[in-house]
Amino acid sequence: MATGEDVWDSLPEEDQKSKDAENKKIEKDFQVSINEVRLKLSDLTGQRSQLEETRSQLARELAKVEAELSRTTDECQEKVSQLRRIEQDYHVSRKRRTETLHDIWFKMRRFFRQKRGEDPDAPDHLGPESQGIVLPEMLPELSLGFNGPTPRVEPTNGTAVVVDRPEEEDEEDEDEDRMEGVEHHDNRGAKSLVDIVDADGNVIGPVEQIVPCNQWVGGIQQLEIRRPVKIRRGRRFNTTHLAGIYERTEAEGVKWLSCQEMPILR
Numbered sequence: 001m002a003t004g005e006d007v008w009d010s011l012p013e014e015d016q017k018s019k020d021a022e023n024k025k026i027e028k029d030f031q032v033s034i035n036e037v038r039l040k041l042s043d044l045t046g047q048r049s050q051l052e053e054t055r056s057q058l059a060r061e062l063a064k065v066e067a068e069l070s071r072t073t074d075e076c077q078e079k080v081s082q083l084r085r086i087e088q089d090y091h092v093s094r095k096r097r098t099e100t101l102h103d104i105w106f107k108m109r110r111f112f113r114q115k116r117g118e119d120p121d122a123p124d125h126l127g128p129e130s131q132g133i134v135l136p137e138m139l140p141e142l143s144l145g146f147n148g149p150t151p152r153v154e155p156t157n158g159t160a161v162v163v164d165r166p167e168e169e170d171e172e173d174e175d176e177d178r179m180e181g182v183e184h185h186d187n188r189g190a191k192s193l194v195d196i197v198d199a200d201g202n203v204i205g206p207v208e209q210i211v212p213c214n215q216w217v218g219g220i221q222q223l224e225i226r227r228p229v230k231i232r233r234g235r236r237f238n239t240t241h242l243a244g245i246y247e248r249t250e251a252e253g254v255k256w257l258s259c260q261e262m263p264i265l266r
Contacts, residue, residue, distance in 0.1 A: 090139070097135055101128055194225045196242060199233035205242045 105128040114120040128134065192206035207229065231237045 094135060094138065101133070101135065105133070194229055196229040196231065196237070198231050198237070203228075204231070204237060205239055207242075207245070 106124065109124055109126075110120045113122065193209050194207050196204045196207060198204060
C-alpha cells in the first residue's frame, strides 16, 4: 500500500511546485496578518496604559478639586454669615450714633440757651439735620436694605469744611476787654479742631482739642465741624483772646465751648 509520501511523490513535479508555492503564500499571509495584529495590539496596549495613567491623574485632580470646592463653599458660607453680622452691626451702630448725635445736639442747644439767659426748656423743634449735621452717607451697598432716608453730608478730613451756607447774622456778645494774665495753653502735640478767622478770612489761630473736663466738652468734640469760627467785623479778637479760651476758671469751659458752638450748632 502506497504511503502519503509516495502519493505526494507520485504527483507531477509542476503540481508539487504549485502546492508548495500555495502553502508558502498561505503561511506568509498568516504571518503578515499576525504581525499586523500584534503591532496594532502593541499600540493599543500602549494607548490603554496612557489612558489609564491619565484617568488616574484626572481622578487625583478631581479629588483635589472636590476638596477645594468643599473648602471654598464652606468659606463662602462663613463669609456670608460674617457679612450678615457686619451689616446688622452696621445698622445698629448707625442707629446708636444717630441717637447720640441728637442727644448731644439738644443738650448743647439747651446748655447754650441757659448760658445766654434764655429759657433752657423752651420748645426746640430743630434737629441737627436742620444744619446739615448728619452721619456720613450710608454705604451704598448697604443702603438698599435701609428703610430710612440716606443722609447727605459734606466730606471732611478732620478739620473745618466751609459749606455753602449763609454767614451768621447774629453772634453772641463777647467780652471785648483784653484778657490779661491768662494761663498759657501748651498746644504742643494738640489736635487742631477748627480755625478762628477774622471777617476777611485771615486765620487768627486754631482751637485745639482739650482733655474733656465734662460731658459738654467731650460731646462737642465728637460732632462734625462745618466751618471755621468767624469773628464779626468790628469785634476784637486776637491771639491773646484765643489763649484765654483755655482758662479753667469755671468747670464748664464756657469760653472754649463758645468757640466750638458757632461752627457746629449755628
